[in-house]
Amino acid sequence: MIKTLNNIVFLILAGLLFLLPAEAHTPDISTGKIAPQANRVYVVDIGFLATDLERMIQDTMSERADVNLSIPGVLETEIGKFVARRVAMRDEAGRACVATVEKSGEDPTNQDSALVVMRFDCASTSGKTLYDATRLVAQQGPKGKHLVTVVGGDNAGETMLYPTDPPLDLARPLETTGQLMWKFLQAGVEHIVTGYDHLCFLFALILWATRLWSVVKIVTAFTISHSITLSLAALKIFTLPSTLVEALIAASIIFVAVENYFSRDVDNRWRNTFLFGFIHGFGFASALTEMGVPQGGVIPALAAFNVGVEMGQVAIVLPLMPLLFAIDKLTGGKRSEKLVYALSALIALAGVFWFLQRIGVLPG
DSSP states (O other), X not given: OHHHHHHHXXXXXXXXXXXXXXXXXXXXXXXXXXXEOXXXXXXEEXXXXXXXXXXXXXXXXXXXXXXXXXXXXXXXXXXXXXXXXXXXXXXXXXXXXXXXXXXXXXXXXXXXXXEEEEEEEOTTOOSOEEEEOHHHHHHHOTTOEEEEEEOSSTTOEEEEEOTTOOOEETTSOOOOHHHHHHHHHHHHHHHHHSOHHHHHHHHHHHTTOOXXXXXXXXXXXXXXXXXXXXXXXXXXXXOOOHHHHHHHHHXXXXXXXXXTTTOOOGGGTHHHHHHHHHHHHHHHHTTTTTTTOOGGGHHHHHHHHHHHHHHHHHHHHTTHHHHHHHHHHHTXXXXXXXXXXXXHHHHHHHHHHHHHHHTTSSOO
């Protein structure tokens, strides 16, 4: 009976681990900063995390089947065309604004991001102006989001567009701070729930835990440290390249998983958790800072996103303890070594795979 239960738990978690996507921090968030000009002209800065844009370009290679992307400047041009096909402005009658791509390429303010600058001349339209990024968000995937910022004028503010949202009416008031915080809280929950590397890190840390207090210390230490670096990065006080952060997160997973073979001192594991949490905080910040959250809205967005991360973390990690305790009862009150070692091996292998992928040894 005990052996059967252990095998079932092992097989379930093993299957989950190897079904996880290797890139755990693709937030699928793009940004659109809309600056109204005179005579119904709008300049829109559309930003992407470079890894997101690369994935979308790969997914749509049929659009440029006969294009030689190795020629200098061609890729940048094609990126501009990719965005121009998916972002538009028009009036309520369907009359389209004249769109031109003014700039396309690396974001000069962030080496991990790409930027496309578009100009929309809506002089031939009338009435309300609608900003339509529906096709772009759809291309980002079912979890795609588009953070829109309108700068200048009486309607300045931010809002988040989702795949099911209609085109944005630029004449209507944008979201209140409370509404924006609610959406960022949801994004925080989603980010940790789909942040499989963060979860593997925490799972590995608690596999030897036999007391709830040990888990509380681990989760608290992780929360404090990642909140510090998340705040530093979101406020643009200190950041690290996302490629470095992702590789270090994978390395931290390998470390704590392998540590399970040499130490069962869970009560003092909060120290390692606290140190590694600083690195994971930069990973959490990727969904905010690298996608250019406006400084005017970064504090409420940061607070809400962080709360969402904690809610998702607690909702996923803490329910594992009753399962482990139930297994302990069936094994005479002792944690099964075979189960811990087997799960630690799986987590370590996942960490190695992610690490090799993130340093470029394996394809992304």
